[in-house]
Amino acid sequence: MQATIIGADGGMGRWLRDHLIDLGYAVHGFDTRRDDDPSRLCESDLVVISVPIDMTRDVIRSISDYISRDTILMEIASLKKGIHGELVNLTEEGINPLCVHPMWGPSTDSCVGKALAVIPVADTDSETSIANRLFPGASIILVDAGEHDRLMSIILSLPYLINLALAGCLVDEDLVLLRRLSGTSFASQYVLTQSIVNEDTKLIESLLGNQYLNAVSKRLTRNISNLLEAHGTEEFINIHEELRSYLNRDPISNEMDKARRDASAAIQRHWE
Known part of the structure; x- marks a missing residue:
């Protein structure tokens, strides 16, 4: 399984890298500021956006043309205004969106028992299942964006x-x-x-x-x-x-x- 993290050098980006490696993913970093080749995104089963809140929406827009159908696109921003709508638009292109907010920081050892807000985008059951698979043991809390x-x-x-x-x-x-x-x-x-x-x-x-x-x-x-x-x-x-x-x-x-x-x-x- 291949995963690409946009913002892998940040605090949560590093936490997610280690976490996904533990789950068996081969993890690659991607940085739009380094002019990394976006074509590598099409090879990923999972693309994670872990950038500052005010950059998340633009990052989604800039990479959407390079993500393959059936790829999981997950973002973890602490606020969802404007971001959730961008993910809704992507569902028409066959991309599987996952809008979550981990209620823990990068100093946390494990997500087990920690709260994970899941904000449904298109298919609540499917997105909840994916969230459980990516964050086993976390306490899933469903809540709409507003x-x-x-x-x-x-x-x-x-x-x-x-x-x-x-x-x-x-x-x-x-x-x-x-x-x-x-x-x-x-x-x-x-x-x-x-x-x-x-x-x-x-x-x-x-x-x-x-x-x-x-x-x-x-x-x-x-x-x-x-x-x-x-x-x-x-x-x-x-x-x-x-x-x-x-x-x-x-x-x-x-x-x-x-x-x-x-x-x-x-x-x-x-x-x-």
Whole structure:
């Protein structure tokens, strides 16, 4: 079996290379910036696009004429606006599209037990079967393109926005002193903020370009204002109780405090 990865030198590209080799594929890299010969794509059983979000759509268009019928064309972008439609167009040419979003990063050892969003393009059953074959042991979650991007505005874009804003609040502070004084809450938050700030700028920009983020961020600022205005009143108690009651609907909510304390203890050990 032959696989070609466009963007094989990136973090997820390298992860996919090793993963596909483990599955028995002969894996080749392809880079449109190196003027690689696109005719080699027609020899691949699987073509994977692992490039920045804002490049994915153009890459699909530039290679579509070189992909053979029945070839699987998989893309893994974190946002699907514009990309999903390009894949839909390819189905008319006999190409098997696979629109997925692995909910793990390149430091992950295995996809077993990890969530894999599958965004159906033409044949849900066939695409789910292919996804199971390419990512054995992953937890497949089916979601349409619009709902995927809306959810990612909460799962990815909003945390990135919040942590970048928080990082701005730390400028001119004594970071070492803050870290030494930190308890369970700040320790976990500080690690996340440091991690996000050190992500690739283009990735961050792409995530903050999520079409649904503006509405979510406005809701966030309203919530902050409401909490500050309600402080010291009965309304604050009501807001807190309403939030706690809603979040407690999650079946594992009673495990969250222990998870936070365990994470903080691990962080503190790492800092020592």
